[in-house]
Amino acid sequence: MASILGPLLVVTVFSAVSAAQLPSTWPSGTYALPMADTGCPNTYYYFKTGRRYHDTQDLLPNNQWSNPLHLKGIRSNTDVEQNFCVKTDFDPAGGSSPEWGPGQYCIFKKGALCPDRFSEGWLKWDDQNLFNRNDASGELPEGVYDDNTKIYFCCREDGDAGTPLTLPVDDPFFLLRKNGECQAVDRMTMLVEWFRWDGEDDLIDLTKYRDGSVPDLQDKSGDNHKLYYCYYY
Numbered sequence: 001m002a003s004i005l006g007p008l009l010v011v012t013v014f015s016a017v018s019a020a021q022l023p024s025t026w027p028s029g030t031y032a033l034p035m036a037d038t039g040c041p042n043t044y045y046y047f048k049t050g051r052r053y054h055d056t057q058d059l060l061p062n063n064q065w066s067n068p069l070h071l072k073g074i075r076s077n078t079d080v081e082q083n084f085c086v087k088t089d090f091d092p093a094g095g096s097s098p099e100w101g102p103g104q105y106c107i108f109k110k111g112a113l114c115p116d117r118f119s120e121g122w123l124k125w126d127d128q129n130l131f132n133r134n135d136a137s138g139e140l141p142e143g144v145y146d147d148n149t150k151i152y153f154c155c156r157e158d159g160d161a162g163t164p165l166t167l168p169v170d171d172p173f174f175l176l177r178k179n180g181e182c183q184a185v186d187r188m189t190m191l192v193e194w195f196r197w198d199g200e201d202d203l204i205d206l207t208k209y210r211d212g213s214v215p216d217l218q219d220k221s222g223d224n225h226k227l228y229y230c231y232y233y
Contacts, residue, residue, distance in 0.1 A: 024168060028097035029115030031154060032086040032108035032141040034174035034229060035072040040085035041171040045092050047085040050138030054080050054149060054197065055128040062198040062224075069193050070172065070231045079133075080197065085173075086110055086139040101166065102159030105183035105230070106176035106215040108141035114154035121212025125149040126199040126223055155213040172233040176215035182230035189233055196226035 025045050033040075033047075040047035051073065056063055061077035073081030088110065091097045100115050107118075114120050127134055127148050136145040143151040155178050164186035167173075175183055182190050200223060209225075210217065218226040 024170075025092055025095065025097045026087060026168060027100040027115065028091050029100070030087055030090060030111035031115060032084045032110045032139075034108075034176070035083035035085050036172045036174055036231065037070050037072045038172050039072070041168060041173050043168045043170060045087065045089075045097070048088055048139035050084045050086055050140040051136065052082045052084075052140065052145060052149060052151075053133070053135040054082070054125060055133040056080060057198040057200055058128055058130070062196075064196040064198075064226075066193045066195070068191070069195065070191070070233075071174070071193070071195065071229065075195070077198075078128075080195065084108065084139070084141060086141065088139060098166070100156070102156060103163065103165055103183045104157050104159065104161040104178045104181060105165075106153050106155035106178050106213070109152035109154045110141055117158060118154035118156050119213035120152060120154060121214040122150055122152045122210065123214050123217070123225065124209045125151075125197055125225060126209070129200050153212075153214050155215065157213070167232075172231065174232070175230045177228035177230050178213075178215055180216060182228075185232050191231040191233075193229045193231050194226055195229070197224060199223040199225070 024043055056079055058078050063077050063080060072083040125148060132147045134147060141151050157178055161181040161183050164184040166186050169187045182192055216228045
């Protein structure tokens with residue numbers, strides 16, 4: 001059963017940017033976003049898709065998540081899917097894209113480098129040991145996908161989270177939270193949502209489970225990770 005931790009924050013942002021100024025393409029660079037339950041944004045640029053299935057702790061499982069949670073994928077006490085919208089071309093064919101703006105937020109890394117002005121980091125999940133059923137398919141963020149899961153992120157913390165980004169607004173999408181506050185996005189309503197993975201309950205935590213710049217993280221151990229997602233609709 002889904003667990004709820006306090007009220008979810010709902011914010012709608014409107015700025016002086018006119019509808020004609022709103023971009024129809026996503027920012028330049030290669031990267032990935034968490035996939036919403038409605039799928040990937042249907043904009044001029046085509047996102048490729050991928051999935052990672054985590055076999056989480058089976059004995060006394062304790063996965064938890066917010067209600068609502070608009071992430072696409074199965075989730076239960078013992079397993080969870082992460083689904084991704086992956087941009088693999090720097091710019092659309094025959095066109096150009098805007099740059100990501102300053103702020104406080106993270107995306108998944110795709111390719112050798114993060115987009116300009118982002119800092120790199122990674123997070124490792126300690127998945128189930130016995131009879132591990134981890135699986136992955138499609139286009140994925142940079143990482144290592146074996147009996148455990150290691151995923152790379154690109155994060156910015158160079159601006160005010162309250163100063164709106166200008167992004168396509170035609171479809172719902174997610175960013176990952178950084179430094180305690182979801183980034184404002186112009187013309188979008190925002191919800192804070194979360195998922196807590198119950199990792200392997202062994203006696204030895206992962207000694208190195210994170211490095212560099214990563215999204216907001218609670219339960220800071222090698223066993224359990226709680227990530228905060230910013231849902232825009």
